[in-house]
Amino acid sequence: MADVPENAPEHCPGTGSEQAGKTSACQGCPNQTICSSSKPLGPDPAVQEVKERMSSVKHKILVLSGKGGVGKSTFTAHLAYGLAADDSKQIAVLDVDICGPSIPKVMGLEGEQVHQSGSGWSPVYVEDNLGVMSVGFLLSSPSDAVIWRGPKKNGLIKQFLRDVDWGEVDFLVVDTPPGTSDEHLSIVQYLSNTYVDGAIIITTPQEVSLLDVRKEINFCKKVKMPVIGVVENMSGFVCPKCKKESQIFPPTTGGAEKMAADMEVPFLGKVPLDPRIGRCCDEGKSFLTEIPESPAADAYKQIIQKILDYCGKKLEENQFEIVKD
Amino acid sequence: MADGKSDQTLEEVLKSIKHVILVMSGKGGVGKSTVTTQIAWTLYNKGKKVGILDVDLCGPSIPRMMNVEGNDIHQCSAGWVPVYTDKDQRLAVMSIGFLLDSRDDPVVWRGPKKNAMIKQFLSDVCWGELDYLIIDTPPGTSDEHITVVENLRHYNPDGAILVTTPQGVAVSDVRRELTFCQKTKIPILGVVENMSGFVCPHCSECTNVFSKGGGEALAKSCDVPFLGSIPLDPSLAQSLEEGQAFIDLFPNSPTLNAVNTITSKLLLMESSGDQ
Numbered sequence: 001m002a003d004v005p006e007n008a009p010e011h012c013p014g015t016g017s018e019q020a021g022k023t024s025a026c027q028g029c030p031n032q033t034i035c036s037s038s039k040p041l042g043p044d045p046a047v048q049e050v051k052e053r054m055s056s057v058k059h060k061i062l063v064l065s066g067k068g069g070v071g072k073s074t075f076t077a078h079l080a081y082g083l084a085a086d087d088s089k090q091i092a093v094l095d096v097d098i099c100g101p102s103i104p105k106v107m108g109l110e111g112e113q114v115h116q117s118g119s120g121w122s123p124v125y126v127e128d129n130l131g132v133m134s135v136g137f138l139l140s141s142p143s144d145a146v147i148w149r150g151p152k153k154n155g156l157i158k159q160f161l162r163d164v165d166w167g168e169v170d171f172l173v174v175d176t177p178p179g180t181s182d183e184h185l186s187i188v189q190y191l192s193n194t195y196v197d198g199a200i201i202i203t204t205p206q207e208v209s210l211l212d213v214r215k216e217i218n219f220c221k222k223v224k225m226p227v228i229g230v231v232e233n234m235s236g237f238v239c240p241k242c243k244k245e246s247q248i249f250p251p252t253t254g255g256a257e258k259m260a261a262d263m264e265v266p267f268l269g270k271v272p273l274d275p276r277i278g279r280c281c282d283e284g285k286s287f288l289t290e291i292p293e294s295p296a297a298d299a300y301k302q303i304i305q306k307i308l309d310y311c312g313k314k315l316e317e318n319q320f321e322i323v324k325d
Numbered sequence: 326m327a328d329g330k331s332d333q334t335l336e337e338v339l340k341s342i343k344h345v346i347l348v349m350s351g352k353g354g355v356g357k358s359t360v361t362t363q364i365a366w367t368l369y370n371k372g373k374k375v376g377i378l379d380v381d382l383c384g385p386s387i388p389r390m391m392n393v394e395g396n397d398i399h400q401c402s403a404g405w406v407p408v409y410t411d412k413d414q415r416l417a418v419m420s421i422g423f424l425l426d427s428r429d430d431p432v433v434w435r436g437p438k439k440n441a442m443i444k445q446f447l448s449d450v451c452w453g454e455l456d457y458l459i460i461d462t463p464p465g466t467s468d469e470h471i472t473v474v475e476n477l478r479h480y481n482p483d484g485a486i487l488v489t490t491p492q493g494v495a496v497s498d499v500r501r502e503l504t505f506c507q508k509t510k511i512p513i514l515g516v517v518e519n520m521s522g523f524v525c526p527h528c529s530e531c532t533n534v535f536s537k538g539g540g541e542a543l544a545k546s547c548d549v550p551f552l553g554s555i556p557l558d559p560s561l562a563q564s565l566e567e568g569q570a571f572i573d574l575f576p577n578s579p580t581l582n583a584v585n586t587i588t589s590k591l592l593l594m595e596s597s598g599d600q
């Protein structure tokens with residue numbers, strides 16, 4: 001879509017500009033209210049407060065996808081379980097899917113409540129070294145709907161980043177809803193002054209999904225969020241009876257691997273469809289410890305190792321740059 | 326891009342549309358867009374005039390699924406002309422996909438901008454006479470949903486179809502969408518359970534890849550109609566990839582049967598509602 005609407009005045013700064021809705025040319029433009037309201041006014045002091053809070057968090061990883069239901073929450077949970085298998089590491093999961101929080105159920109924490117302490121909100125702990133925060137912990141019943149427009153969602157995300165007392169954390173993994181809207185812009189904006197390792201993009205093999213995922217990768221490029229890599233989930237199903245494989249979501253345009261190559265981002269691997277993954281999620285258990293001997297568990301472990309390698313290397317380079325400065 | 330400025334009011338648009346159905350789900354990827362397209366095709370094959378409005382602005386799937394990707398929207402005096410998928414112009418589509426320069430462009434918009442776009446989609450599209458307008462939504466209970474519902478509420482839309490997959494993680498999100506409908510006073514036409522049961526094409530063994538029965542149990546526990554289950558069928562996914570009408574390709578399949586059952590129930594509600 002053109003950055004300048006057809007009905008805009010001559011000196012339109014462009015809808016994507018920082019000045020959108022604010023220049024003198026914007027006076028009287030039919031789009032002025034939309035443009036000016038779609039950007040927060042001035043720098044938000046919260047960005048600095050988030051920076052202070054996040055100074056005790058070493059690595060930050062976002063889990064993103066343009067498409068719904070591809071397995072973002074499932075991957076987030078299993079990345080966290082996998083990282084937390086190392087007792088010496090402290091892991092945190094933040095769920096910023098405000099209207100459809102799945103993390104409490106997937107991680108077996110449904111019905112838990114958040115506690116307030118002097119130093120902020122305390123996360124809910126799965127294990128001593130695995131803490132979780134989600135809007136799900138703030139609802140009084142699992143059927144409660146969070147019927148909120150953007151600004152209110154952004155306010156809560158700000159609170160999650162600024163007011164949760166995570167303590168010293170090695171990895172913070174952030175689960176997001178599908179799309180490229182308020183939640184995504186807010187998380188990127190509030191973390192803009194902190195060190196973020198990058199984003200992991202989840203997709204399924206078919207074009208209907210890749211279509212949205214390309215948009216998400218372009219979003220990352222636009223906001224300068226590094227892409228750690230792409231994970232293809234639900235790629236192929238092996239019948240438990242005849243052991244033959246079927247492509248339920250057919251990779252009609254070459255699947256995620258080709259898409260990643262075309263878009264010049266790394267490809268991290270494929271996780272097959274396994275009904276036991278869904279069952280573990282429904283029961284709030286880790287598939288990695290429930291069914292450790294399986295192709296899907298192997299796939300998870302290999303992908304997690306690649307992410308660890310990436311994060312280690314990236315932090316080193318980053319520290320080197322700081323020393324250079 | 327055409328700006329879609331028009332003198333039409335929402336009231337005028339809706340006056341010539343007999344039925345308005347929303348397709349919603351708290352959960353992503355459960356098949357909202359799939360159910361939207363399959364119901365549209367079925368109604369079309371029964372001789373109805375159908376419009377599909379895609380209000381998923383960040384992840385529009387309808388153009389691809391209806392094989393109209395890359396089309397442009399034209400302007401007429403009254404507003405935007407939708408894209409027709411057929412020669413006799415009985416199946417029309419409107420989506421943000423038609424307004425983007427490139428199919429890979431992200432639509433990075435916050436709520437207010439999305440709301441303005443949706444308002445335009447509701448009042449400025451020249452559908453003409455329609456039997457059914459089916460509205461495909463993104464997952465969630467936020468800006469898109471609130472805006473659509475706030476604008477339509479006064480014109481008595483038929484109601485919402487809630488789509489879920491069988492497993493607990495999906496059902497608990499859809500439970501929240503049900504609360505949304507109740508709070509905003511949108512009637513619930515019923516629950517569709519999608520992707521329930523996969524029949525292996527090699528040995529005919531049925532595996533419940535995403536569990537089974539969650540949608541029906543949800544409908545029962547919340548006392549809303551259960552419209553039916555659609556099996557997990559790779560040929561359905563394949564036909565959507567290519568934008569082909571599944572109804573023409575696999576007319577005798579159990580999957581199409583399931584879609585037919587669901588559509589018949591909707592038509593039955595229509596006739597009882599008319600009296």
Ligand SMILES: Nc1ncnc2c1ncn2[C@@H]1O[C@H](COP(=O)(O)OP(=O)(O)OP(=O)(O)O)[C@@H](O)[C@H]1O
Pocket residue numbers: 065067068069070071072073074075097100102176177178233234271272273274275276277278279281282351352353354464492494495534
């Ligand atoms: N590899 C897999 N095999 C089988 N089931 C899976 C697999 N990955 C995810 N699932 C199941 O698919 C469903 C969707 O996954 P999940 O909720 O993680 O997706 P999501 O991308 O977070 O969805 P949303 O867009 O709604 O946030 C869940 O029920 C999950 O248990």
Ligand SMILES: Nc1ncnc2c1ncn2[C@@H]1O[C@H](COP(=O)(O)OP(=O)(O)OP(=O)(O)O)[C@@H](O)[C@H]1O
Pocket residue numbers: 066067068069178206208209248249350352353354355356357358359360381384386462463464519520521555556557558559561562563565566
């Ligand atoms: N019954 C089914 N059998 C096989 N594949 C299906 C079935 N229903 C949907 N699919 C496939 O699953 C994917 C997700 O479906 P769809 O895009 O309709 O979901 P959605 O709820 O609209 O997702 P989103 O939340 O991203 O809008 C699509 O690729 C679709 O082709």
Ligand SMILES: [Mg+2]
Pocket residue numbers: 072073074097100102175176177
């Ligand atoms: Mg999720």
Ligand SMILES: [Mg+2]
Pocket residue numbers: 357358359381386461462463
């Ligand atoms: Mg959709």
